[in-house]
Amino acid sequence: MRFHADLHMHSKYARACSRDSDLEQLAAWARRKGVTLMGTGDFTHPAWYGRLRECLVPAEPGLFRLRDDLERAVTGGLPPGLAAGPLRFMLSVEVAAVYRRGGRTRKIHHLVYVPGFDAAEAFNRAAGRAGDLASDGRPVLAMDSRDLLEVVLGCGDGAHLVPAHVWTPWFGLFGSKSGFDTVEECFGDLTGHVFALETGLSSDPAMNRRVSGLDRYRLVSYSDAHSPPRIGRETTVFETDLDYFAVLRALRTGDGHAGSVEFFPEGGRYHLDGHRRCKVRLEPHETRELGGVCPVCGRKLTVGVLSRVEDLADRPEDARPEDAAGFRALVPLLEIVGEVLGVGAGSKRVRTEVDRLTAALGPELVILEETPLGDIAACSPPLAEAVGRLRRGEVSRDPGYDGEYGAIRVSGPGGLDRRDGSDGRDQAGRRSAACEGESDGDA
Template identity: 55%
Template sequence: MVFLADLHVHSKYSRATSRDLDLEHLFWWTARKGIRVVGTGDCVHPVWLSEIKDKLVPEGNGLFRLKPDIEADILQTLPAACRHPVSFMLSTEISTIYKKGDKTRKIHHLIYAADLAAVDRLATALAGIGNIASDGRPILGLDSRNLLEIALDSGPDSYLVPAHIWTPWFAALGSRSGFDSIEECYGDLADHIFAVETGLSSDPAMNWRVSSLDRFRLTSNSDAHSPSKLGREATRFGCTPDYFAIRRALETGDGYVGTVEFFPEEGKYHQDGHRACKVRLTPAETIALGGLCPVCGHPVTVGVAHRVEALADRAEDEAPPPPTAGTTSSMVPLPEILSEIIGVGVASKAVTRAYDRTLAALGPELTVLEEQPIEELATAHPLLGEAVARLRAGRVIRQAGYDGEYGVIRLFEDGELDRGAKKAGPLFA
């Protein structure tokens, strides 16, 4: 069975997240996106963990489902094409901040567990180190190596994946606070790491330029801070949707298919720059400027593309996929495509209406973007068919993100869209 998993999300108990990030909305949006397995996020937060225990039931395979009565009520609110099973995986993101090698390290980590007893042990251990109740993604003064040890001790099937490994400020390989290798970050326990997360600002091809990453499976996830952002990146598996099969797929490759990615330029840390001065720079420009903003003279934020270039031991045209590689597809979220076609903001009512109608007519978002025949999409709306055809061919216009500012990926040139034709048809009425 081939399915998609999004295993890096948050709850409403994390900072800067939507109040809608509860289990019911996670289920609803996961089904609409076409995802089969979703992380719970924040599973060591005491209040969120209590909700997990109250509303989820074990499937007997390391994953969990909503209680039948809750699930049945939600399914009735979904279009028929989006009514499919959704399983939850116990997960959390932990932020560690500590001093090592005369440098302050700020690293984010994803931890997964197969049962609630393991989560209880993990929560108890972490509560003895710092406050795990103030933020769904707790910040702990703990060496990454020691966090990994605690994760491994929580249960025989628990595992840790370094999160968004290239993000400048909070990542294992980040330019501002990371290390130069996963081995440096996790020390003598690094052999227990078998997968890493690419993050929104890098794609597998960028990671393949660094040979020390060859041994890891690459995962992609949304890091959603609101339920509508689920599935903007995901990992594809070809195994039974259960915890142990997913873990085995990442560790051995048996059942690992690949990833669904942002175009990395859309990530908010792809290029170098200084957002306050609206300055975006290539790595070469940053080097020529001595790392300083040409407007104000302050240091710029070195982005992912630059950081990859600094650690790469292969040129772009000399980075073949390693044996651990899977297939990769790049996508633009459907609301962004509809926004471009209609000519209004992505959060507008017109886009919401068009999105809802598209799902009702054609099925879940990722099915529309990746699997639905172009002819069917064009029948629903000609511009939607053309947009998705261009997307699948990689024919996109890219404006790179930098210093916390998301990039923009467009499918049509300025002036190309017919202002009358774009509103034709029932989807956009």
């Protein structure tokens, strides 16, 4: 079975996250997007953990589904094409390990996965001794990353850890502010139990493959969604049975790991270097020429993902190992429709149009990846033009830096033919607003 998995997201109990991030709305948006397997997020938070225990029931080995009455409530409000097919949950949480090592304070985010509630309870007991689990859905633990991994491994068969958004300056394993230069430095004698790395929004697999030391790791991409509409902006594609342990085997061996759907890395919040307050954005070579100092205020620049990749790279930009999984870069449908209509992606008009399109054509990821352009044109000619450009990689890129999202646009030199797909009339409006961003510093 081929399916999209989004295994990094947050509930309403995590800081800077939407109050709409409850199970029902997360499930509805996963179906709209075409995500089959999604993480629960935040299982360490007592209130969210209680909600998960109340609302989820066992499905395939290690996976869960919504309770029947909740599933009916979710699918009853969706068009038939979005309500069909399975939707499964994997117990997941992102934790922040904060500790001193090598004379520096380390702040590293990790994703933890377990195949059942008994294992989740075991992890929560240990994590509760290192931090206040009720304070945030993404808890801060006073625990070395190596020791955190040891705790995870002790929670039973199948429990595993994946370093999160590994290049993010502030909280990534390789981040410029508090990270390491190698996975081995971070995990020491337990490095062999790490087999996958999350690339984050500001990098893609091609960038990561410039570092030969990462060849042994499966590269995964997930949304880190802080609100339901952000689900599926990055996914990992699997060709396995819908089964926790089948997914785990694919990550360990590569067999069944079929690649990923990526954010364009320039659209991430930390792709280039810079200083947001001074509106300074720099390429890596410019940062080096300036000695890492902002030319406006004289303070240290935030060194972004591209710079860190270049620091650690031992291969040219076009390098690709023979067995590397493929990937495709996409732009969320809300953003594309906002650009087509000339209004902000968060507007009611955009949401209404996306609802119309997905009701007619199916889930978002299917529209962006597979639906024939002729079928899209029957609903919206300008959208068909935009999706065609996206599939060909004909986009303009305005890179993000120091916490500011970049902008990826699908309009060509002459713009898009702004006609409403339902009646063909011209639509006047402002240029699409930039993607709304989360505020936790993740890439």
